[in-house]
Amino acid sequence: MxxxxxxxxxxxxxxxxxxxxxxxxxxxxxxxxxxxxxxxxxxxxxxxxxxxxxxxxxxxxxxxxxxxxxxxxxxxxxxxxxxxxxxxxxxxxxxxxxxxxxxxxxxxxxxxxxxxxxxxxxxxxxxxxxxxxxxxxxxxxxxxxxxxxxxxxxxxxxxxxxxxxxxxxxxxxxxxxxxxxxxxxxxxxxxxxxxxxxxxxxxxxxxxxxxDRDRTQLAPGDYEAVFEELAVAEVLRFMSLTGLTGETLRDGRSFMKDRIGEPVTGPRFSLWDDALDPRTLAIPFDVEGTPKQRVALVEGGVAKGVVYDRQSARWFDTRSTGHAADPRRYTVGGHAGNLTMAGGEAKREQLIRATGRGVLITRFHYTNTPDPKRATMTGTTRDGTFLIEDGRITRALANVRYT
The missing domain is CATH 3.30.2290.10 (PmbA/TldD superfamily)
Incomplete structure (x- = not known):
C-alpha cells in the first residue's frame, strides 16, 4: 500500500x-x-x-x-x-x-x-x-x-x-x-x-x-454471567451510541441525564475515551480538526461527563473535546469511539471459578436498546454460550435471548 x-x-x-x-x-x-x-x-x-x-x-x-x-x-x-x-x-x-x-x-x-x-x-x-x-x-x-x-x-x-x-x-x-x-x-x-x-x-x-456440542436450553431467569472481551465491547459500543455524547445528554436519552456526579454503576467500573492511548485505533484529531482529548466518562462508578463536538459544546457552553464524527455514520453531537476501560485483577479462568451457577458468553448478536435512559439492552448470544456450575464449564447452551 x-x-x-x-x-x-x-x-x-x-x-x-x-x-x-x-x-x-x-x-x-x-x-x-x-x-x-x-x-x-x-x-x-x-x-x-x-x-x-x-x-x-x-x-x-x-x-x-x-x-x-x-x-x-x-x-x-x-x-x-x-x-x-x-x-x-x-x-x-x-x-x-x-x-x-x-x-x-x-x-x-x-x-x-x-x-x-x-x-x-x-x-x-x-x-x-x-x-x-x-x-x-x-x-x-x-x-x-x-x-x-x-x-x-x-x-x-x-x-x-x-x-x-x-x-x-x-x-x-x-x-x-x-x-x-x-x-x-x-x-x-x-x-x-x-x-x-x-x-x-x-x-x-x-x-x-x-x-459447543449437545446444547441444552437455558431456563428463563436471572443468572450470573461472565462476559468475554467481545461481549464487553458490544455493551460499551451501545453505551457510547446511546448515552455518552452531548447530543444524547441534551435530548434526555442518556443514562447520565441529571446524574453527572452520581453513581451510575458499581464502584469497580471506570471508563474513559482516550484516542491517545496507544492501544486504540485513532488519529489525534476529529473530523473538524479539533485535537482529541482524554475524557473521563465514568470513574469509580460515578458519572463524570460526556464527549462533545463543536456543535454540542455550544449547546452546553463548553469546549469541544475533539469528538466530532463522520457525518455519513453519526449524527451531530459527538461520538465516543476510542473507549478504554479500567481492568480488574481476575482473569477469565478465575472469573469462571468464582461463579457458582452462571453463563459464559463469547459475544452478542442482534443487540438493541429498548430503554437507553436506563441503559437497558437486549439481544442474543452467539458462537459459544456455556453453562457454568460450581466454578467450571459443564455444558453448551443453545443461543439465548437476554435483557
Missing part, C-alpha cells in the same frame, strides 16, 4: 480554499485503502482491494451551512466542490447556534500507524490465514472468516488556518470455526499486523467449537 503523504493530501485542500467567497470554509479528505482476504471451508476464496477517497466541503454563509462531497483531489474538482457547498449554504436556513469552525491548536503525534503494516500484501494475509485453517483441519473442523488490512489518511484544512494530517493503519483477523455440532468465534485487532496472533485466534475458536 502506498502512502500519499502530508503534502499530497493537504496542499490541494489549502489551494482550493484560497479564493472562497464565504464567511468560513472547510475541506476534509479521508483516503482509505483496504485489502481483504476472505476464507471458508479452510480455503481462501477471495482477495479484494479497495482504494477510496472522499472529500467533504463545509461552507458557511451568514451562519447557514452548505455541505457537498466528491471523490477527487483534482484542483478543478475541488473548486467545483467548494462552489457546490457555497451554493448550498446560500439556499439554506441559518443555524442560530452555529459554533464556528475549529481554530488551529497543537496536536499530538499519530500513534496508530505502522509502516510495515501499510506495506503488507496478500501473501502475508494468506500466511496468517493458513495458520488458522491448518489448525482447524487437524481437528477435522472448518474455518471461515476474514483478514483485513487498512491504511487510512486524513487531512483537514479550513479558512481559520487549521491544517492537519495523519495516517493510520489497522489489521484484524476473524475466525469462525465450525464442527458438526457447533461453532466457535475468535478475533484479533490492532494497528500493527505483527501484533496479530493467528495461532491464538485459531486455538480460541477451536476450543469453543469443540465445547
Amino acid at each position: 502506498t502512502v500519499r503523504g502530508r503534502d499530497a493530501m493537504l496542499v490541494p485542500l489549502q489551494d482550493a480554499l484560497r479564493d472562497v467567497k464565504a464567511d468560513e470554509a472547510e475541506l476534509h479528505v479521508h483516503r482509505r485503502r483496504s485489502a481483504i482476504s476472505r476464507y471458508a471451508k479452510n480455503q481462501i476464496h477471495q482477495n479484494a482491494v479497495a482504494d477510496e477517497t472522499l472529500v467533504q466541503a463545509r461552507v458557511v454563509v451568514a451562519k447557514a451551512v452548505g455541505i457537498a462531497s466528491a471523490n477527487s483531489l483534482d484542483p478543478a474538482d475541488l473548486r467545483r466542490l467548494v462552489a457546490d457547498a457555497t451554493a448550498a449554504a446560500r439556499e439554506s436556513a441559518p443555524n442560530a447556534d452555529w459554533p464556528g469552525l475549529a481554530e488551529p491548536a497543537p496536536l499530538s503525534e499519530p500513534q496508530a500507524y505502522d509502516a510495515e503494516t501499510a506495506r503488507a500484501d496478500a501473501r502475508s494475509q494468506a500466511d496468517a490465514i493458513k495458520r488458522v485453517t491448518a489448525a482447524a483441519t487437524e481437528r477435522a473442523f472448518r474455518a471461515a472468516g476474514t483478514h483485513q488490512i487498512e491504511l487510512t489518511e486524513d487531512a483537514i484544512a479550513n479558512s481559520n488556518g487549521v491544517a492537519t494530517y495523519a495516517p493510520s493503519t489497522m489489521a484484524y483477523l476473524r475466525a469462525l470455526v465450525t464442527s458438526d455440532t457447533g461453532t466457535g468465534w475468535a478475533e484479533d485487532l490492532g494497528w500493527s499486523a505483527r501484533s496479530l496472533d493467528p495461532s491464538d485466534v485459531a486455538a480460541r475458536a477451536i476450543e469453543k467449537a469443540a465445547l
